Amino acid sequence: MRHWLSIAEGFGKITAFFSLLMAAPAVVSVIFNDGLETIYISRAAGVFAVGALLAVVGRRWREELNLRGGFLLVITIWLILPAFAALPLMAVLPNLSFVRAYFEATSGLTASGATVLSGLDAMPPSLNFWRAEMIWLGGMGLIVLAIAILPFLGVGGRGDMLQSEIPGPMKDQKLRPHITQVAKVLWLVYAGLTLLCALSYFVAGMNGLDAIMHAFTTLGLGGFSSHDASFAYFQSPAIEAVAVLFMVVAGMNFAAHFTAWSQKSLAPYAGNLECMAYIKLLAAAVLTVTVYLYAKGVYPDWLSAFRHGLFNTVSIATTTGYSNADYGTWPLAAPLFMLLLANITACSGSTGGGIKLIRFLITVNQAKTERQKLLHPKAYYDNKTGVSLPQKIINSVLFFVSAYFATLLILMLLLTAAGMGFIEAFSSALACLSNTGPALGEVGPAATYGALPPAQTALLAAAMLIGRLELLAFLVVLHRSFWRY
Numbered sequence: 001m002r003h004w005l006s007i008a009e010g011f012g013k014i015t016a017f018f019s020l021l022m023a024a025p026a027v028v029s030v031i032f033n034d035g036l037e038t039i040y041i042s043r044a045a046g047v048f049a050v051g052a053l054l055a056v057v058g059r060r061w062r063e064e065l066n067l068r069g070g071f072l073l074v075i076t077i078w079l080i081l082p083a084f085a086a087l088p089l090m091a092v093l094p095n096l097s098f099v100r101a102y103f104e105a106t107s108g109l110t111a112s113g114a115t116v117l118s119g120l121d122a123m124p125p126s127l128n129f130w131r132a133e134m135i136w137l138g139g140m141g142l143i144v145l146a147i148a149i150l151p152f153l154g155v156g157g158r159g160d161m162l163q164s165e166i167p168g169p170m171k172d173q174k175l176r177p178h179i180t181q182v183a184k185v186l187w188l189v190y191a192g193l194t195l196l197c198a199l200s201y202f203v204a205g206m207n208g209l210d211a212i213m214h215a216f217t218t219l220g221l222g223g224f225s226s227h228d229a230s231f232a233y234f235q236s237p238a239i240e241a242v243a244v245l246f247m248v249v250a251g252m253n254f255a256a257h258f259t260a261w262s263q264k265s266l267a268p269y270a271g272n273l274e275c276m277a278y279i280k281l282l283a284a285a286v287l288t289v290t291v292y293l294y295a296k297g298v299y300p301d302w303l304s305a306f307r308h309g310l311f312n313t314v315s316i317a318t319t320t321g322y323s324n325a326d327y328g329t330w331p332l333a334a335p336l337f338m339l340l341l342a343n344i345t346a347c348s349g350s351t352g353g354g355i356k357l358i359r360f361l362i363t364v365n366q367a368k369t370e371r372q373k374l375l376h377p378k379a380y381y382d383n384k385t386g387v388s389l390p391q392k393i394i395n396s397v398l399f400f401v402s403a404y405f406a407t408l409l410i411l412m413l414l415l416t417a418a419g420m421g422f423i424e425a426f427s428s429a430l431a432c433l434s435n436t437g438p439a440l441g442e443v444g445p446a447a448t449y450g451a452l453p454p455a456q457t458a459l460l461a462a463a464m465l466i467g468r469l470e471l472l473a474f475l476v477v478l479h480r481s482f483w484r485y
Helices: 002-020 023-032 037-059 067-092 098-109 125-140 142-148 158-165 179-204 208-219 237-250 254-263 273-295 302-317 333-342 357-375 391-417 422-433 454-468 472-478
Strands: none
Touching: 002 037, 002 067, 023 037, 023 125, 037 067, 037 125, 067 098, 067 125, 067 454, 067 472, 098 125, 098 454, 125 179, 125 208, 179 208, 179 237, 179 254, 208 237, 237 302, 273 302, 273 333, 273 357, 302 333, 333 422, 357 391, 391 422, 391 454, 422 454
């Protein structure tokens, strides 16, 4: 009982902190006079009251959270916070059902960018800002932000929470001894790059609010836009170039960004196997899509093919989800190739989703090793992905990759059983599990997820949560041995 109450205290304090973040759209509402400030304030007050009550009730039985408690707290937060985040959406858009509002909020907080909403250009500025803010918070991980101020909040178990929250194998790097400092450093780098991105967008031609909102969703690799046409609205190569640059930056390991900044050198990138593989993979993918689009006559000249191939390939491969053209009308091989890239391209320790590139590299190297063993059974081979890796790490990575694609298959089957077409089921399962957003067919870049029935919408919301929890946290909680002690 005390264990659960301790989790309730942590959840309550983080929920109360989350409610304070609704002040930002309230301020935007006042500035742009859209008349919605009371909605944000009242919903924030209600969420704060719930969080404060849980914190007070659990405080008396406070105890240090262990690894299991950390997992439970993380999962509880990611399951319930979208419901709180959906409250302003439902208040402003009364025809929006809870399932669709939960989907939208989940997409925001998981930095997926899939949307059920249309008419974004006419939407109140403060609501678009709230959607963008959710992406920004979810990009690095709302819990990491909370960990940065946990000494103030007074919640234990910081190390276990961060281990279960930080995306990718980065969690095993030697950043863990000083958890609070790590979280603060990551957020300082993240906030600094966001500010630089917003200024760049403004200089390139965006208005101030658009620049801030798109900086949030660019660094968060979420892809929410304040315009239905996404980046096609701006018709600006300069703005698209800024987006490409910062999407590439956001798809890299933020620990590498901090190291490069602290050393005032690009050497940390050059010495990072994953970062170099990331740049090479993106360059090869852009070249491939560009050549394919030109060869198929989709665009009449190389420059147009390169512009659209570059922007959309980088956007989808990094799991952002922006578009400057309806790539759903391209020959199927190109958008399908980009969606497959979304599962493997983003680096560990980035705001991107999917398997993460380092896991893919380890898997490929292990496949090469096994092939060599078939030819020379008595020889010794080592999987060297930058460094020599212990077998338990290799086994863990192989299990993760297998479980990831098994989950993808199960989601696709469930969606087809719920009445979705094959292309839509496969691509939407792929897009939501990898936290990319737009899919193909009826849920492509020129459409939304708004026409889906509740069952399909709920399944895809679950897919986004599973993807954001990096699958293993979800599988661990499902195992009965997790609950045995």
